[in-house]
Amino acid sequence: MTAVVVGGGVAGLVAARRLLQQGERVVLLEASDRLGGRVHSVELGGVRLDSGAESFAVRGGAVRALVDDLGLGADVVDPTGSAWVALADREVPLPAGGLLGIPSSPLATDVARVVGTGGSLRAYADRVVPLLKVGRYEHLGPLVRRRMGRRVLDRLVTPVVQGVYGVHPDDAPVDAIAPGLNAAITNTGALSAAVLRLRAAAPPGAAAQGLVGGVHRLVEALAASLAAADVRLGTPVLGIHPAPHGPGFQVVTAQEDLWAHRVVLAADGGAALDLLADAAHGVSAMPRPEPAVSTAVLLVADDGRLDAAPRGTGVLVAPERTDVQAVAVTHATAKWAWLAGRLPPHRHVLRVAYRGPSAPDDAVVRRDLAKLLGVPVGGIRARADVVWRDPAPALAAETIAIRRALDRAALPDGLTVAGAWTAGTGLASVVASGERAAARG
Ligand SMILES: Cc1cc2nc3c(=O)[nH]c(=O)nc-3n(C[C@H](O)[C@H](O)[C@H](O)COP(=O)(O)OP(=O)(O)OC[C@H]3O[C@@H](n4cnc5c(N)ncnc54)[C@H](O)[C@@H]3O)c2cc1C
Structure with missing residues (x-):
């Protein structure tokens, strides 16, 4: 019999890897045409950049242990400098x-x-x-x-x-x-x-760390560790049904139905709740949260005025600051020395975060940057907008209520859930949840 992992984000990849190590025959089904979910990268201006997660919390040690296990330990790096906050009338370093x-x-x-x-x-x-x-x-x-x-x-x-x-x-x-x-x-x-x-x-040193080359390397390394698994992209799971007689599950896809003695459900909260309709109907039917939608604008710019990192690793915008639309700016080349080292002098990478499914045009983005970074930013060579949608934000009241109900509900033996919506946003929580989900059941 087979262990099926539904969803190829970090939670699913970690679970699949652990199941393989436990000697299971593993099939991983991923709806989209790539692995990694909200850990992804884009090629921009000749350099590969994280477009989703770009660091991981040190807390708990789960990510570091995984990174070491995958042979990437030597590439773990601390960020350089710290962030600022934009108040109504000025920007100041965060204490x-x-x-x-x-x-x-x-x-x-x-x-x-x-x-x-x-x-x-x-x-x-x-x-x-x-x-x-x-x-x-x-x-x-x-x-x-x-x-x-x-x-x-x-x-x-x-x-x-x-x-x-x-x-x-x-x-x-x-x-x-x-x-x-x-x-x-x-x-x-x-x-x-x-x-x-x-x-x-907490362990000494930075609270969050990165990887030389970008956090998306974690996904590449996880994918490489699954050579013995049957990984199917472009294969959304349409239903998970407990077998009518005896243990096991029928996992329905458009191509075929799979029979599994174990299922780790590691899809995002929206899809996962739909897929729980049969196994945990009451939970699946609970009121759903508002999805959180944001847009990350990645910019590569040639401008020596940024060389001095005028706002450290970037700026978080306080609600009292109303003259900008951006909610945060990350000065990636100031934050990650490895990234600056890969680029010619005076070339910078910035990431500007906006709420909602679109970002303003170049003029508004540049105006926001000038206000938040304290210097005008010119020489923009390339821009990429990446929209992120989270159907069940981990901290939304509805998600928390659903999670509590799920904790109380008795899922059929062999079915476990993993991922940010059940364990909390961020790789530290997600990696640990993937490990737990594979260990149980
Ligand atoms: C812009 C941004 C920046 C972030 N920055 C950081 C950061 O710096 N540090 C950090 O720790 N965290 C960060 N996070 C959060 C972190 O990326 C997520 O918490 C984590 O990647 C979620 O992983 P996951 O496996 O739970 O879910 P996901 O990554 O959402 O993966 C779920 C997968 O399931 C698949 N799927 C959905 N439905 C189905 C189905 N029916 N059948 C099969 N597959 C399905 C999806 O296609 C997806 O691949 C960031 C997130 C965003 C959006």
């Missing part, structure tokens, strides 16, 4: 030593530079005002607002959380976005002390 923008030292100069002296003092109240709430904080926004005040929330935490996760902290569940924070608050008696404790417990 060092925080967690999701929450400062560990509210009175530090770099914190006061962003939130002002008044904002810093208000945040310091967190250290002296006793915790009135016993138990867990549900959402990050109310927690930060109560402990540290609006300025820290609006100017530090919101730009970071919206930039990385695409949600407002008011909608970001603490336990999902900052595992361990609630417990650390209870133990230390303050939010800033809790941040300090979590930072101290």
Whole structure:
């Protein structure tokens, strides 16, 4: 009998690899014509660039272990420099030593530079005002607002959380976005002390790392490790039906039906929920979240004014900043030394993020860049727009409700789910979920 993996994003690839290592006969079915899902690359201006994920969180160690296993350990790199935040009237470096923008030292100069002296003092109240709430904080926004005040929330935490996760902290569940924070608050008696404790417990060095050549190399290496599997592209799975008599599943595709004793369902949340209609009808029928849609504009530009990395690795835009349409800019050649090293002098790669399924024209993008980077950007040689659609954002309230129901539902033996919508956005969560899904069942 066969183990079928549905979906060839990172979660599915990791699961397929693990199943092969367990001696299974593996068939991986991927709907699109390529592997990798939201880890992808484009060739632009003569260089291959990540167009989806471009780094991975160090936390948990799952990605690093995988990268080492795949023989890419020597190519793991730290980013150079740090990001800035764009406030209503200026851009300032994000303070060092925080967690999701929450400062560990509210009175530090770099914190006061962003939130002002008044904002810093208000945040310091967190250290002296006793915790009135016993138990867990549900959402990050109310927690930060109560402990540290609006300025820290609006100017530090919101730009970071919206930039990385695409949600407002008011909608970001603490336990999902900052595992361990609630417990650390209870133990230390303050939010800033809790941040300090979590930072101290994290491995030394950067919180996120990259790969020389780009994170898409992870997909190439995973694909290469599946030589013994039957990998079928352009093969959307149309249905997964528990076998009517006895164990196993019928996996329906347009070409043929497969019989599997195990299925790892690693499609994105939208498709996965449709495919659970038979095995977990109640869960599949629950209200679905609004899809999150964003556009990444990749630019290659020849402009020496960017050589000095005027805004470090890039800029996250605070909601109070209303004269630009972009929500974030990554200065990729400032962030990744290997990328700068592959390009001629004064050539730069920028990635500008916009909400929605399209980005503005060149003139508006250039205007946004000039405002956010503090220098005009000319010499644009190439542009590529990549639209990303997430049918079930991991932090949406509906997705969380679905996930909880799925945890309670008894899936048939042999069926497991994996991927960002079940485990959380980001490669750290996704790799671990692929491993778990393959190990169970
Ligand atoms: C622009 C952008 C930047 C990001 N940056 C980072 C970053 O820097 N660091 C980080 O850690 N994370 C980042 N992320 C998030 C990260 O990329 C995702 O969390 C992760 O790649 C999701 O992997 P997955 O396998 O769960 O899902 P996906 O990558 O969505 O893979 C699901 C796969 O299932 C396939 N599929 C769907 N339906 C079917 C079906 N019916 N049958 C068969 N196959 C099907 C899809 O085609 C797809 O290939 C970023 C995401 C985006 C969009």
